[in-house]
Amino acid sequence: xxxxxxxxxxxxxxxxxxxxxxxxxxxxxxxxxxxxxxxxxxxxxxxxxxxxxxxxxxxxxxxxxxxxxxxxxxxxxxxxxxxxxxxxxxxxxxxxxxxxxxxxxxxxxxxxxxxxxxxxxxxxxxxxxxxxxxxxxxxxxxxxxxxxxxxxxxxxxxxxxxxxxxxxxxxxxxxxxxxxxxxxxxxxxxxxxxxxxxxxxxxxxxxxxxxxxxxxxxxxxxxxxxxxxxxxxxxxxxxxxxxxxxxxxxxxxxxxxxxxxxxxxxxxxxxxxxxxxxxxxxxxxxxxxxxxxxxxxxxxxxxxxxxxxxxxxxxxxxxxxxxxxxxx
Numbered sequence: 001x002x003x004x005x006x007x008x009x010x011x012x013x014x015x016x017x018x019x020x021x022x023x024x025x026x027x028x029x030x031x032x033x034x035x036x037x038x039x040x041x042x043x044x045x046x047x048x049x050x051x052x053x054x055x056x057x058x059x060x061x062x063x064x065x066x067x068x069x070x071x072x073x074x075x076x077x078x079x080x081x082x083x084x085x086x087x088x089x090x091x092x093x094x095x096x097x098x099x100x101x102x103x104x105x106x107x108x109x110x111x112x113x114x115x116x117x118x119x120x121x122x123x124x125x126x127x128x129x130x131x132x133x134x135x136x137x138x139x140x141x142x143x144x145x146x147x148x149x150x151x152x153x154x155x156x157x158x159x160x161x162x163x164x165x166x167x168x169x170x171x172x173x174x175x176x177x178x179x180x181x182x183x184x185x186x187x188x189x190x191x192x193x194x195x196x197x198x199x200x201x202x203x204x205x206x207x208x209x210x211x212x213x214x215x216x217x218x219x220x221x222x223x224x225x226x227x228x229x230x231x232x233x234x235x236x237x238x239x240x241x242x243x244x245x246x247x248x249x250x251x252x253x254x255x256x257x258x259x260x261x262x263x264x265x266x267x268x269x270x271x272x273x274x275x276x277x278x279x280x281x282x283x284x285x286x287x288x289x290x291x292x293x294x295x296x297x298x299x300x301x302x303x304x305x306x307x308x309x310x311x312x313x314x315x316x317x318x319x320x321x322x323x324x325x326x327x328x
Contacts (some may be wrong), residue, residue, distance in 0.1 A: 002011060004047050005046040005047050005049035005051075005053075005081070006052075006078060006082065006171040007047075008030065008031065008045065008046050008047065008052070009052070009056065009074055009077065009078045009081075009099055010078065011028075011030075011070055011196070012025050012026060012029045012031070012076070013074050013075060013298050014142050015028055015029060016070060016071040016074070016164055016314075017086070019050060021195040022037060022060065023036075023037030024065075024184070026039050026045075029045075030045055031045030031046065031056070031129060031149060031177055032044070033245075034311070037065070037197060038057055038061060038230065039049055039053070039056050039057050039134070040053075040057075040059045040061055041053055041054065041057050049280020049298075051081070051084075051181065052081060054180060054295065055077050055080075055081060055210075056074070056077065056124050056183050057182075058075075058184075058193075058209035058210070059074055059077045059188065060073075060079075061206060061208070061209045062191065062192060062206065062209055063191075063281070066191075066192050066195040066197060066204055066205055066275060067286060068191055068192065068194065068195035072191065072194070073188070073191045076187040076190060076191050077184060077187055079187065080114070080155055080181070080183040080184040080186070080187035080263075081181070081183075081184065082308070083183045083263065083266075083267055084181045084183055084268070087266075087267060087270035087271070087274075090270065090271050090274050090313070091159065091270070091273075091274040093095075093122055093274075093278075094274040094275050094277070094278035095158055095159060095274070095277065095278050095281065096284060097278070097282070098155070098158070098278055098281040098282045101157050101183075101282070101285060102151040102152070102154070102155055102285060104148075105151065105285070105288075106144065106147065106148045106151065107297075108289075108293045108296070108297045109140050109141075109143075109144045109293065109297050109300040109301070110293070110295040110300070111128070111301070112296075112297040112298070112300050112302065113299070113304075114301075115301055115305075116300075116301040116302070116305040118278075119305055120305055120308045122311070123301075123304040123305045123307070123308040124302050124304070125308075126307055126311070127300070127304050128284065130290065131266035133260040133304060135298075136299045136300065136304060137300060137302060139294040139296075139299050140297075140300035141296075143292045143293070143295055143299070144292065144296045146288075146292050147183050147288040147289070147291070147292030147293040147296065148288075150287070150288040150292065151285060151288050152286055154281060154288075155281065156283065158277040158281040159277075160295055179210075179211040179213065179214060180209075180210055180214060182236045182237055182240060182266060183266060185206065185210060185214055185218075185237050185264075186208070186240060186241065186259055186263055187263075188206045188210075188252070189202055189203065189206050189218075189241065189257045189259060190256055190260070190293060191273045192206055193254070193255060193256055193259075194256065195203070198225075199222075199225045199245055199255060200222040200223075200225040200226055201242075201246060203218040203219070203221045203222035203225070203245075203257075204219070206218055207222070213235060214235070214237050216233075216235070217232065217235035217237045217238040218237065218238075218267050219230040220273055221237075221238060221241055221245060222231055223244065223247070225245060225249050228249075230242055230246050232264060240262045240265075240266060241259065241262065243256070243261055243262070243308035244257075244258025244259050244261065248249070257267030273298055307308050314322060
């Protein structure tokens, strides 16, 4: 059975609504299960999407441990994964223009060489046959390499640093495969609360299926619910859940509405960050352009053309022209 991870989750949800047992629903949708009837953590059953495989297994374990209907948990997970995909697509769309500009600008020195050769073929001949041309070409290549590397780092920084999480020897599949996305963790907490669990207990249950750093953040939230001390650290999950959980504990109101508002804020912050990063990247790309690529363009295109024209006029050779240019 083919399709993306979202289609697989939709198939499982439909089969569960039709009355199939969870293990049979997974198998019918093409997802292998283990001896406990839980979806296998390998991404093969989810069109190669490792994140969806981790999230589906976490949802299945949470539903089994809390008694929550698996179909509702999967619906929440599917919606959260859609939020993650939308945020990623928004970032890609915002950075598409600056990224394409960086790819085009790296060819600027070569364009200069081509234009110089079209105007006067002697410019290209000077670059490849005379020592002065070799020096110009080597310097232009070095500047082009430096500018390209500089722009590549700028684009990577605008996309955000790769998230690195430790992978201890724990009995959690999430620890072996990687972290759960923050919107998915919020959806799991919301699902655990919907099953009737107290706030602290819900945090502990979700921590069992999360990676180590997320589990520590959820543990800090659970302790804060019991002690009233809401200094829960800087983890993204803790920052997103601290306010709605604190208000719920203080007022006795259900925290689910606050959690959903936190999901909306996460989406808004992701899009704002993507737009700001794209705008800053467009301006910062002028630095390698001015410091590296334009000088390389001049060395590989403009200066060889000037030398070839002057030498062709009988004023002197390439070495003489360079000497005259560099003389005070």
